[in-house]
Amino acid sequence: MASSSFKARIASRTGSDNQTDILAVVSSASMSRHDPSPSLPEPSQPSGAGGEPPLRPFIQESGTTRTLHFSEKVIQSRMSTLNPDALDLEYTRMMMGFVLFTPAPADILMVGLGGGSLAKFCYRYLARSRIEVVEIDPGVIALRDAFMVPRDDARFRVVQADAADHLRGLRDAADVLLLDGFGDAGIPDALCSAEFYADCYEALRDDGILVINFHLNHPKHRDYLDRVRESFGASMFEVVDDDMTNSIVFACKGERLDDPAAAELKRPESIPKDAWRQLMPTLRVIGATRELK
Template sequence: MPAKSAPPLLVPPVVEDIQGNRILHFSAPEMQSRMNLLQPDALDLEYTRMMMAFLMFNATPERIAMIGLGGGSLPKFCYRYLPKAQIEVVEINPGVIALRDEFKVPKDDARFAILEADGAQFVTERQDHADVLLVDGFDRKGVPAQLSSQDFYDACYDYLREGGIMVVNLHLSDPQQGEFVNRIRESFGSSVFEVLDDDLTNSIVFACKGDRFDSLGDGATRRPDTLSKDAWRQLMPTFRVVAATMTLR
């Protein structure tokens, strides 16, 4: 079991409204989340649309866990467009959770919950395994050590159900980004691939506990029957990028 690290120094988040968008950040140059005020449930940043590409391999997940709330873009999208999924979001910073209403994050209910907890401890201690695990946890210095260690990625593998998918958002500018990807490969073996966003800012790493990635069927870039046309309009162009990347593996 990974050793529990000392509690990190939690920096209060800052919220600004700029040109029709609500932005959350910890330091002025680094934007953590962006919400379009006219379309609060839309995925405004490309990396978030890329992270949703797990739907190409499992269009009907029963349980989704997320580490990192930010402005709630991914939780809101999943809550609205995947109505049969149970969703748990783990956020260590109470200051971020306190902003949930400002970012139109749903209230907790029978299938949606936000937990104030350490994501590394969550995947180690929880017994109700997930089909999908989205890891998008950052502080003002980047990816916290407890969310990027070999022990953490090993615990993520164990936490997933057989056939489960982990999706991790990393920053390409992080000098340890390549090492983080290597650690994910160490935990998940050959069932790992990486996709870069258009402006070469984010690296989205997909890892599977199983063989879902071994073949990409023709239907992977067609709208799943369970997904609305509105959701598909947002995701389809990005899914094609992910599919093209997979063909180069």
């Protein structure tokens, strides 16, 4: 997997100016003057820390590709306008690895909307699942139509909230919890604390799966894994991309990660064939990594 295809979306972040009125669309000519390769911002202080105003999200377009940014150098989300429900970035396909263990979750909770890649894929292909997306930035939510994110309905909704506050006190609410918590300054401290991962554990039902997107090269990466382990124990494993850039961590509130059936890579009846074809190459990597854990 090339580094140009394995990065991250904008996600929940602390500190927002609650303004959605200045949202720019930058021409493809402007985009060509900058590196269009997706890249993850380094985890650091929340947006707006130290008195600096948070950056407003904007869109760039080049041909049939639409991308979400806080700065022109960093792509937060990428969508093909020809196939808007497809998972265009490899890391999103890796996060869908939970289907090996929980192929038909009743409730999926996501932290971070971004361009809605995971939300759209789950909404389309996991037709029996209810999906709630927590996004702190109203500017990101305001761009949902540009990325063809579904309207709220009986089984899908986007909630504007601080994820740390939203999960605190939540109990047995989700079968799958997806954390892609990157803003313009990286992962907010509140979304990589031991307390937050403990709240994630409590928010999951028995045998629930937590999936986290991390920046592998961040100096505190091992500390973050230790914090996850404090709540989930040994029931976790990590999958790293070929470029040694991103880390996708799977953790379980139970023993489901040890289910031998996951190694069979057999398509569950609940997942359509075209979705399985998109995911299959990545699922093989996840299955092999799990066997080595």
